[in-house]
Structure formats: structure tokens, C-alpha cells
Amino acid sequence: MPDVLPPDSVGIVTPQTLHFSEPLLLACGKTLSDYQLVYETYGQLNAHKSNAVLICHALSGHHHAAGYHSMSDKRPGWWDSYIGPGKPIDTHKFYVVSLNNIGGCHGSTGPSSINPETGKPWGPDFPKLRVRDWVHSQARLADKLGIDVWAAVIGGSLGGMQAMRWTLEYPHRVRHCAVIASALKLSAQNIAFNETARQAIISDPNFHDGRYQEHDTVPRHGLGVARMIGHITYLSDYDMGEKFGRDLRSGSFDIGSDEDVEFQIESYLRYQGGNFAKQFDANSYLLITKALDYFDLGREYGDDPIAAFKLAQAKFLVISFSTDWRFAPERSHEIVSALIGANKAVTYAEIESKSGHDAFLLPDERYQQVFGRYLAGIATE
Amino acid sequence: MRIDLNEIQHWIKQGSRILDLGCGDGTLLKFLHDNKQTEGYGLEIDAEQINICIDKGLNVIEQNLDRGLGNFADNSFDTVLMTQALQTLHFPHKVLDEMLRVGKECIVTFPNFGHWKARYHLATRGRMPVSDLLPYEWYNTPNIHFCTFKDFEVLCREKNIKVIHRQVVNEQSVQLLKDAMPNLFGETAIYHLSKQ
Structure with missing residues (x-):
């Protein structure tokens, strides 16, 4: 602000x-x-x-x-x-x-x-x-x-x-x-990333064949994973290394951690995915990625x-x-x-x-x- | 305008389609556009030079000449130009081939390393020549493939390239000597070439 x-x-x-x-x-x-x-x-x-x-x-x-x-x-x-x-x-x-x-x-x-x-x-x-x-x-x-x-x-x-x-x-x-x-x-690789993201959404149990609004729910997890996949492809290897490296969020490299999230990059991707899932509609994501795939x-x-x-x-x-x-x-x-x-x-x-x-x-x-x-x-x- | 650029305009036809390799700040492209109504593109890799070309409203494309001209079709330009860039290329002979493929005609200018000042410098001091035209030390110079007039003539013969015009120009013209012994008294070589 x-x-x-x-x-x-x-x-x-x-x-x-x-x-x-x-x-x-x-x-x-x-x-x-x-x-x-x-x-x-x-x-x-x-x-x-x-x-x-x-x-x-x-x-x-x-x-x-x-x-x-x-x-x-x-x-x-x-x-x-x-x-x-x-x-x-x-x-x-x-x-x-x-x-x-x-x-x-x-x-x-x-x-x-x-x-x-x-x-x-x-x-x-x-x-x-x-x-x-x-x-x-x-x-x-x-x-x-x-x-x-x-x-x-x-x-x-x-x-x-x-x-x-x-x-x-x-x-x-x-x-x-x-x-x-x-x-x-798009290249085949690009379509492949989009398809993997779509499958993450579709396989969410809350997706309900796209009628999740009628079931008063949202495929939040699937949409979050879709965004995580996308986000990886938007950053460079170098950039991710600079920002997060192999830094741990908790625990140690010797004995690991019992926490759900261990590496900083995991935390970041989950945050990005979770945030996106609150703001974006899953059906829009499917629709727009298809338009991308078909563009030629x-x-x-x-x-x-x-x-x-x-x-x-x-x-x-x-x-x-x-x-x-x-x-x-x-x-x-x-x-x-x-x-x-x-x-x-x-x-x-x-x-x-x-x-x-x-x-x-x-x-x-x-x-x-x-x-x-x-x-x-x-x-x- | 640099003296070699001034000479080149005589060999460019009105309204022709040109490609300028290593176009720098676009001085030549702009001049030819304004005076000969040419259209075309300049290729450049220096960020600041590209910015100046953009300011002039020129079509400038960031492209490394050593990567070749694969994105340009055969005979798609009336004239392909390359001024004072030949000596900076990793593979000047290959770029020359590419120029002749893409252009119906080509114009190449380069500093003549056989000029007497360069010879004198090397002969008397035993060190690589540094001059106004070539103001670099050997280790930081972008000019990695020097040649003389005669060297270039040999290359053209070997490659069966037709020389339409050849000319030498000097900033301070020593006309008689330059015309009599161009490889010794010519500072800048200008070649107008085509396929046989």
C-alpha cells in the first residue's frame, strides 16, 4: 500500500x-x-x-x-x-x-x-x-x-x-x-505444460466435471497445482536458484524435517498456487490455456x-x-x-x-x- | 558522414531494398532512406546503437552476424551492405557467402591493414598498429580478422566473386599515391560485389 x-x-x-x-x-x-x-x-x-x-x-x-x-x-x-x-x-x-x-x-x-x-x-x-x-x-x-x-x-x-x-x-x-x-x-513442450496443468484441475475431486459452482465448491487444490506448474516455467533456472537456492525452511540437511514444507522453493510455489486459486476460475484456466494451444x-x-x-x-x-x-x-x-x-x-x-x-x-x-x-x-x- | 559511406551512395539505386549488416547508429540507412528512398533493415548487436536506430525510426534487428543470415531468403535484397564490420567477424568468409546469397549485389568496406602507416608501425616498433582509425590495443580490439587489399582480392578470386567496383578512400586524400599503389596508400577499401 x-x-x-x-x-x-x-x-x-x-x-x-x-x-x-x-x-x-x-x-x-x-x-x-x-x-x-x-x-x-x-x-x-x-x-x-x-x-x-x-x-x-x-x-x-x-x-x-x-x-x-x-x-x-x-x-x-x-x-x-x-x-x-x-x-x-x-x-x-x-x-x-x-x-x-x-x-x-x-x-x-x-x-x-x-x-x-x-x-x-x-x-x-x-x-x-x-x-x-x-x-x-x-x-x-x-x-x-x-x-x-x-x-x-x-x-x-x-x-x-x-x-x-x-x-x-x-x-x-x-x-x-x-x-x-x-x-x-506453441511448441509441443508448451502444450504439454498446459495439459499437465489442466489435468491437475480436472483430477481435483472438487472439480465435478466443471460444475463445481453448482456444488458450491472450488477445485482449489488442482488450480493451485496448475499455477505451480505454470510458475516454474515462467522463471529461469538461474532466477529460482538465486531467490531460493536449496535453502531449507525448517529442519536440517542431516535429519530432514517432519514439517510438510521443507525447502523454500516449495513454500514459495505453494503460496503462489494457493493465492492464485483464490483469485482465478478453474474453467477460465482450462478455456484460456486451450486458446493458447490452438493459436497458430x-x-x-x-x-x-x-x-x-x-x-x-x-x-x-x-x-x-x-x-x-x-x-x-x-x-x-x-x-x-x-x-x-x-x-x-x-x-x-x-x-x-x-x-x-x-x-x-x-x-x-x-x-x-x-x-x-x-x-x-x-x-x- | 564517414568517407566510405559517402562513396557508397553512388552504387545504390533509387528505391532499392537494402540490408545493412552491422548498421551501427543507422547513419547510412537513414541517409539512403532520405536521399535514395530505400527501404530495408539494419542488423546490429550493440544495445545503445540499436536505441539510436529506434530513435531514428529505422527497422533495426538485433542479430549477431556470426550466426549467419538464415532468416533472410535468397536474392531478397537489391544490395546487402557491410561497412567496417568485416574485420570484427569470427567467420568473415562465410558471412560474405551469405551476403552474396541474400543480396543481388553487395558492398563491403574495411580498413586496409596493408596501409603504409600500419606497415611502418609494425616494421619500426615491432608492435601491433594503433591509429586513429584503429584505436585499440591488440587484446581489446573488436577487430579480429584484419586483411589487406590484396588479401581481399585473393579471397574474391578464390570464391569466384565478381568485383563490380573497387575503390580506396582516405580521410585526407593523397589521390595520386592512393590510385597508384592502393594497397600501400589506401586507408579504407570499398568493394562492390556480385555473384559471377
Whole structure:
């Protein structure tokens, strides 16, 4: 909790909600007849409405990207290091829109919402989503906010996939696309991690085939284990070693311990898992990881990402992190190569970092410089 | 602008697609974009230089040349440029092959180690030359593969590379001597190359 708001904070922000009653046809063929989106905005939309930036969130993200909801908040929004006055996504220059995607669990319509047809929570019956469904729903939000063209669509990880998809679905509505720690598609190893996480959820006795809300329970343990698996893949070996090493929490190496939790890393992972399970919906986790698995930018373009990117009109900024093994620099090289092949404007930086995939969320001098200087250049366009 | 960069512009066609290997702060890319309406990319590994390129709005890609140009298709650029970087590469001959694969034409510039000052330095002092153009000690220099004019000519012959133009330039021009004995009086070599 800050006693005083930092001068480079967007300050106290209040989420807003918009209802959409025009049916949204989804990639799976089903229709979402009615839905709502929760979003936040930071900064001011200029008279030409040319300074709007869309933030696309990753697997566990949501609309609250920057600032505080109240002075009693323990922490600011998830990307506060990069959004604010004087920060890379400078709210003196840009009007920033950050939403919670449909299928999520932070206020936008998702599996834990009530299905109007049954009067019960959607649960496992919520339609399957693809990344493009999020893009289309975001475009509707842009329409309502009066934004024809985004100065930039920005996203890290799964958010980067949405940003890339934007440039293909709405080529004339994106001037710049920033793709951070992302990929054209997941590797088999990546899908394997997601599947293991899903199995942890599904095998929780409280899962009840996804109808746990009707049983007034939550598969908290399974969701916690799912998050533990994810969390391991977000950190680097080095980072974990630095932070926790082989330190014991109790007992000794000679005789061990009777405690349930022995090593510090165990304690940390359990804390992270437990905390996440209190805030996230298990069905949302299943739904969103599937959207990740299925994403493949070039699939419908003859499996050719070059052919796909030829449709794009945007200029691209691509950033990766040296120790990110979940979305390794090689995955970003593939994005850059495809963009070069399609003769698109692209700038690429590979940031030396010890923080693995999580680096895209953390303060880093070079990352801030590359990101900030690129965006400073487009603010004057 | 550095004198070799000034010469290069004469060999670049209006509106051509170029790739600049080791583009530094993007001076050449920006100049060619502004004056010859070129488009293309610069490759660089130095973080601060990359930042300056970003400030200029250039397409700069962080990429180590020693890793090759595998992400660039055959004949996908009109001209591939590499100025004053040849001598910093681990495998200059392989990068040259890659340049000729990716570009229809190539332009390479490098410091001529056969210049009389370098020869004089080594001959009289018995130590590796240090000069304004090459201001490093042998142990900390990024320049690990020096060659002379003649060396480069031999490499081009061995690799069956066609030399379209060759030129030497000096910061303080000693025209007559330079033209008569380029390997002795030329400071910087500029080669315009293509496949045979």
C-alpha cells in the first residue's frame, strides 16, 4: 500500500463495464448473444482519437494493468512498471485501454457468469474460444469507445498473440503492433505444460466435471497445482536458484524435517498456487490455456506466417528475453523472420535478462529504453 | 558522414531494398532512406546503437552476424551492405557467402591493414598498429580478422566473386599515391560485389 501515490503512477483508477447485446459469432460456430467487458483506461484520448493504445493481457492477466483501485491496495496493476506518466507506455501521450477478455474471471463474461438460457453458471458449457474471438470482442469495445485506429496494439505472451492477430483481422485499424515474449504458435513442450496443468484441475475431486459452482465448491487444490506448474516455467533456472537456492525452511540437511514444507522453493510455489486459486476460475484456466494451444498464426494461410503477415499494415516491435524458455528468443526470431519475409517494418530487441518469461512484466532498464523509445517515436505520428 | 559511406551512395539505386549488416547508429540507412528512398533493415548487436536506430525510426534487428543470415531468403535484397564490420567477424568468409546469397549485389568496406602507416608501425616498433582509425590495443580490439587489399582480392578470386567496383578512400586524400599503389596508400577499401 502506498502512503502517497508515486508521481509516475496513473493513480487511483476505476474499472468500467460495457454491455454488448449484439451477438458475437465465435470461431467455434457458437454465438455469445449477450456479454459484458470490464476495462480500465489511463490518459486522455486526443481530439483526433489517434493516440489510443490497446493492452492485451496474458493467461492470468486482466483489465487492471496500472495504478491502484484504492489506497489500501497492496500492489498496483500487473503492468504498472510500463504504463504511467513518463513510463514506456506514457499516459501523458497515450490513451491506454486495458480490458478483461471474455472467458476470463475478473468481471467480463466468462464460465463463472450466468448463462441466460439456463439461469445457471456457464461452467464447462461456456463456448470454446480462440484468440480471434478476443480480437473481435476488443474491436467492438474500440467501436464503442470511438476508436477507429489504434496507435498501437500491445501484448506480452498470449497478449502478443492477440496483438498479431489484430493486424490480420483488422489490418487498417492497427498502426503499430508490439509483440513481447510471444510466439507464432506453441511448441509441443508448451502444450504439454498446459495439459499437465489442466489435468491437475480436472483430477481435483472438487472439480465435478466443471460444475463445481453448482456444488458450491472450488477445485482449489488442482488450480493451485496448475499455477505451480505454470510458475516454474515462467522463471529461469538461474532466477529460482538465486531467490531460493536449496535453502531449507525448517529442519536440517542431516535429519530432514517432519514439517510438510521443507525447502523454500516449495513454500514459495505453494503460496503462489494457493493465492492464485483464490483469485482465478478453474474453467477460465482450462478455456484460456486451450486458446493458447490452438493459436497458430499461419495455419489458415497455408501454414505460412509470411503469407499471413502480408495482410498486415502495421509496423512491428518484437521483444524477447534471453532466459525465457517458455517463449524463447527463437520463437521471436520466427516472428521476425516471417515479418521480414512479408517485407514488413520490424524492430527487434533481445533483452539480456535473468528472469525468464516473467521478465516481460518486470522493470528492466534496457527493456524500458527499447520499448519507451519506440513508442515515443510513434506518439508524434 | 564517414568517407566510405559517402562513396557508397553512388552504387545504390533509387528505391532499392537494402540490408545493412552491422548498421551501427543507422547513419547510412537513414541517409539512403532520405536521399535514395530505400527501404530495408539494419542488423546490429550493440544495445545503445540499436536505441539510436529506434530513435531514428529505422527497422533495426538485433542479430549477431556470426550466426549467419538464415532468416533472410535468397536474392531478397537489391544490395546487402557491410561497412567496417568485416574485420570484427569470427567467420568473415562465410558471412560474405551469405551476403552474396541474400543480396543481388553487395558492398563491403574495411580498413586496409596493408596501409603504409600500419606497415611502418609494425616494421619500426615491432608492435601491433594503433591509429586513429584503429584505436585499440591488440587484446581489446573488436577487430579480429584484419586483411589487406590484396588479401581481399585473393579471397574474391578464390570464391569466384565478381568485383563490380573497387575503390580506396582516405580521410585526407593523397589521390595520386592512393590510385597508384592502393594497397600501400589506401586507408579504407570499398568493394562492390556480385555473384559471377
